[in-house]
Amino acid sequence: MNKNLFRQYALNDWMNDVIEELKFSKPTPIQTKVIPEVLKGKDIIGQSETGSGKTHAFLIPLLNQLDPEKSETQIVLTAPTRELAIQIYDEVKKIMQLSKNEDVWRAKLIIGGTDKKRMIEKMKEPPHIVVGTPGRILDLLQENVLNIYSARSFVMDETDLMLELGLIEDIDRILTNAESNIQVMVFSATIPEKLQPFLKKYLHSPVYIKLDDRLAPEKLEHRLVALKHREAADVIFDISKLIHPYLAIIFTNGKENANKLVEQLQTKGLNVGLIHGGLNQRERKRVLKEIQQLKYQYIVATDLAARGIDIKGVSHVINAQLPKEESFYIHRVGRTARAGMEGTAISLYNEDDIHLVQKLEKKGLTFTFYDVFKGEWREAKAWNVRQKRQKQEDDAESKAWQQVKKPKKVKPGYKKKMKFQQEKAKRKIQRNNYKK
Incomplete structure (x- = not known):
């Protein structure tokens, strides 16, 4: 039987059972680096490609530390799109079911495109875990339906897409409703320069975890x-x-x-x-x-x-x-x-x-x-074949002129003679280029 390498993190017994139920035995590279830092309460900038296992890199340690005795919002997980928020929420629900904590923990999915009135009705008891898109979370904060001042951890997933979609302003306004020392985690495939002011404002001595510089899969x-x-x-x-x-x-x-x-x-x-x-x-x-x-x-x-x-x-x-x-x-x-x-x-x-x-x-x-x-x-020919060929011709033209000897005394027809010598030298250079 394979040894469960997640046990090195000294997680709760029930979480180790969940991990085995999920058929995880060995942490992915991003999980190896992120899980211990989350457990220490560190702010994190995690940079890794899609499909690297980063969702469980933050879910496993965060849910491991959840205190169901406290009737307050403890974890806020944000994503730029409804679909991505739903995917994270589904993983939260799966861990809740496998841990047999489904009746004890309260998790809420807060996204647009759903009935806002019904959502507000279901928020009478504060959710322990909030998963959602920035715009709708901000809506509920402004209507005093949701309170995240008690939250100890805040996650932004696909942060570069949030920046591209103009959602960083909403995140900024959400975090003004949180404690100043809240643990902030930013996960993204790329860390654009435009994100730096936000990172400096909200992350305190963050651990920067960058994984895999490959632009795209090798295969x-x-x-x-x-x-x-x-x-x-x-x-x-x-x-x-x-x-x-x-x-x-x-x-x-x-x-x-x-x-x-x-x-x-x-x-x-x-x-x-x-x-x-x-x-x-x-x-x-x-x-x-x-x-x-x-x-x-x-x-x-x-x-x-x-x-x-x-x-x-x-x-x-x-x-x-x-x-x-x-x-x-x-x-x-x-x-x-x-x-x-x-x-x-x-x-x-x-x-x-x-x-x-x-x-x-x-x-x-x-x-x-x-x-x-x-x-x-x-x-087919590459887009730059014509450019390369033109450059070779220009180089040959230039080198050929360098090989033409200028006459000491100018005689009638000297220009024609020089041009003939240049063309001859050029053809020789081109033949040599062709043989390379």
């Missing part, structure tokens, strides 16, 4: 396909005949593009689902349930789904449009090649996207260039 292939004035839907349909995905997420920039692409792909006969922030809560729940039931082979999504939803079994990611930011690309392609599995990211691109490709290449990503021609993959 992930990055393919680029030039659009060449074609419709994205036509190219994706051609690609669909070649890849046979278990499940593919097709990313678009914005809801309007997503709606249009779904319509076009469905017209072509593809089995496509749709998920984006414009759907109401009931529609999103329905689609997520249908995704879990493997009703769709393709899902068209906006960037919200890159981090807000945990979709298992993604074999391919297709970028119908490349994003503008490197971090968005990383989060998108991070949906596949998880847990040591292989995956493929296929991105349609045009000239406007070359700057992003350059930046990603400088950071170490390797792209292969393909096109779909007559029902098969064909290797």
Whole structure:
């Protein structure tokens, strides 16, 4: 029988039993570093990729320290999207059920898109654990329905997405309702510079835990396909005949593009689902349930789904449009090649996207260039082949002139003679370049 390596943290017996029920035997790298620091009450900045086990890195030690005797809010867990908040809440509920504390602990999910009146009615007794999105938590604080002054721990998950969605101001206002010495934990795949003022304001001597500098999973292939004035839907349909995905997420920039692409792909006969922030809560729940039931082979999504939803079994990611930011690309392609599995990211691109490709290449990503021609993959020239060829020609031109001897005495036709010598030298240089 495998030894439970979580026992090194001297957790409560019931928590060790829960961990065994969850079939965890060895902490992930992020859990190894985070759990002991949380138990010490330290503020934490945790930087790790999606799928690294960070949710349980903070849930296990925080719930281990919960005191059900105190009828007050002790833990606040925040996430930028409803879906991510629901996922964290589901994990909290699972631990509660396995620990047999379901009737003793009170946990509340506080998100938009739900009946606010009913939520307020259920808040007559303060929840021990609050899980929610910043906007709705702030609402209940301002209406004096919720009090977090007693909370000892506050977690922000996917903090870089919170920053991008403009939710840091809400978090700022929430924390003014908490004790100044509250334990604050920030988890994020990237730590943008714009986040620094917030971190300095609320985190006291934080422990900085950075894990895995890899931009994307090692077993992930990055393919680029030039659009060449074609419709994205036509190219994706051609690609669909070649890849046979278990499940593919097709990313678009914005809801309007997503709606249009779904319509076009469905017209072509593809089995496509749709998920984006414009759907109401009931529609999103329905689609997520249908995704879990493997009703769709393709899902068209906006960037919200890159981090807000945990979709298992993604074999391919297709970028119908490349994003503008490197971090968005990383989060998108991070949906596949998880847990040591292989995956493929296929991105349609045009000239406007070359700057992003350059930046990603400088950071170490390797792209292969393909096109779909007559029902098969064909290797294509890289976006910068023409640039490289032009540079070689310019270099050859310059070096050739350096080899031309200028006559001491200028005679008629000397310019023509020099040009002839330069062309001859240039051809020799180009031949040598070609042989390399």
